[in-house]
Amino acid sequence: MNNLPNLDPNHTSGLDRRSFLVSSAAAGGGFMLGFHIPAGQAATATDAEVNAWIVINADDSVLIRVAHSEMGQGSMTALAMLVAEELDCDWSKVRTEFVDPRLNITRNKVYGGMATVGSRAVRTSHEYLRKAGASARQMLVSAAAQRWNVPAGECQAAASVITHAASNRKLGYGAVAQAAAKLSPPKDVALKDPSSWKIAGKSTMRLDIAEKVMGKPIYAIDVALPDMLHAAIAQSPVFGGKLKSYDEAAIKNRKGVHSVVPLANAVAVVGESYWHAQRALKAMPIAWDDGANGKVTSTEIAAFLTGGLNDSGDVPVARNDGDVKAALAGAAKVIEAEYRVPFLSHAAMEPMNCTVRFTEGGLEVWAPTQNAEAILSAAARASGIEPTKIVVHLTYSGGGFGRRGGAAPGDYVDQAVLIAKAVGRPVKMVWSREEDIQHDFYRPISSIKFAAGLDAEGNPVAWNTRVAGQSILSTANPAGIKNNMDAGFLICFTDNPYDVKNIKVDYAMRNTHVPVGYWRSVNHSQNGYFRECFFDEIARAAGQDPYEYRRKLLKNAPKQLAVLDAVAKKARWGEPLPPGHFHGIAQVDGYGSYVAAVAEISMNADGSPRVHRVTTAVDCGYVVNPDSVETQLQGAVVWALSAALYGEITIKNGRVEQGNFDNYRMLLMAQMPEVDVVQIPSGGFWGGIGEPGAPPVGPAVANAMLAATGIPVRSLPIIKRSTTSV
Amino acid sequence: MINININGKEHAVDVDPDMPLLWVLRDTLGMMGTKFGCGIAQCGACTVQLDGVAARACATPVSAVAGLKITTIEGLSTDGSHPVQKAWIAHQVPQCGYCQSGMMMAVDALLKSSPNPTDAEIDAAITNICRCGTYARVRQAIHTAAKT
């Protein structure tokens, strides 16, 4: 113990504290997003901050600031590549640093939104980042031209060197950076055509990987401070419950126990090590006031949703093309089905944790996050200290998947602040895996009732969709629910791309006491499964091949069709498979990208599938780092298979029944299929990549099972259908 | 006092004999490379080697490792030059990276006992959880490391 904070300053601690704090002059600035540094915040003497994103040192090294979180998705590297591309700098000289969220306040939001959610890091910031790079390049060229006393138009920049060909003179970026920083930025800059990119668009080694293979202390959970204590926490097992009482005397005299800190709905034991704290916490008798929900069970919740499926009352309608009722009545054949999915937990590998140190008049916080600004405001809220006096140390996050941004990103920060305040020493609070799985913001539970009508030729003439499930807004923003509608919950249906004339989508919202949130691929995760599996039921009823049937009905959706064709070709759809092997196919677009998947499975004797191979095809428009896109698609296959095969959070007595990886099962190497990823970037748009790979994978597996068995998979997880392991 | 040998260095630690090695490493000695993921020997994030054999440090009391050679991720190499680390970089395996210390320690132990493992051996030996889903590249990187 008693180590100094041992986070690597090059990559984790954000900006040094230099002069930025003092200036709040920026507040009234109205600066263009992306690269104007507010007045009074000029570069320091030792390095040249050419603009808010770019610092170039005399040795030509380039520091690029990254405002989004790096939780494994690779956007730290991708965002730096976009800046470097337009800057025309030498990529080998680039390093990055996370933006200090205070700086975004004092600099009047020059860094834009920092929330790293919705697969948005690249697709929402590419333009202002590229402009920041292009603008800085122009300033560097101007500074060199001024020094040489030649027109800037005669100078060229490439790989961090400015050249004046006529006089055969060269200057490195480092030599003119300080002069460039004093120039005013150009009013507007032209961006390169992506076809001429040299850095972006090429597979590039990620900047974070070298540290990650050496066990460096690069996560929030790794911080160690002088005099630091460790906290373990138990939260009310029933959502909405409160702490009633606890028997501190039972553990107070144990070795290594420092103190007990009660919170409104939790109690923490503070000790010399996490193990001392956690062991004592487990031994301490605690009584909870369960509140109104202490008896709720999954069976009850399921019945509540069934009520929604059958609700004949006034249910809000989100889409109503043509006349579904009449079309169904006149159909040659009607297919009906009900589908269900359970709650799911995020279970990021780095458990929720937060370290807090009170300083003179201020506060320091370390926490894994997808939204540094939300950490800052949570710490300010819990401590009563103004945000500009709070330092959020940014680290890599050991996964996030939506748990550390979005619905309630601050819960763990509030707790750590209150605990550190109570004990008067720095505290690192770590949630046990059980706390993590039992106090999540879960992927919502949902169910569907479909009816589709076919004409005599097997063409679909009507598709009715009734959704009954829990809106994420019920937790994230209850005030955002208007007229019992949450349009986001109906994605994949409201934008159903299949060519069916009569379509109706309505929603019987059924909110439970279980907190819900954004879970990698969010509402596309369940709705993609529902839609694509029911589609195969329709195709089957029509007696048609599910790939060909999709092709026919996607004739007005060329991008969906293109990934569908690409995946079918790569997986050799329709060609003979090994005996006992079956293919299933699905396509789901989302987050601005288009993805299709084919799964190849065989059936185990116990009725469970063995997934041999998953092929996916993706069109995300422009690709920044192709290798990173591939890893995200590979990872999404695992994410989706864990959920489809095993994933289920159930409720008993108002609380979550699962608690750790022994009963919330994950895919392992042994179940890992071969994965082929086909990238067909068509350009012209910027799609996300962290999430869209997941939604088509589960339905592709389920559809392969339908092909193998003739029995549709109408509820998840798949493992529940069998008696032994997959 | 319990004497333990970590990465070739002797440490005398004044801790409860039943304190898990994971927490001795992290909270007593400040060696943060070994990670906490589950605490019940399920995920492998805390994998270290005891005399070259993979073990889950969260379920290994410190008293049980006296006299054994403990190797942690920090002991593979300090400059990324170990064949497993090199293969991990070449295949760009880590995503969030949090599981990878344990993953690499398990893989290195496998390669010690089986220098050229089959896929079936890999499946049986590498039971670490990677929530980011890096398994496809883990497998490729194991085969690459086996060749070096």
Ligand code: FES
């Ligand atoms: S922390 Fe030891 S196996 Fe998970």
Ligand code: FES
């Ligand atoms: S790389 Fe994130 S859990 Fe394995």
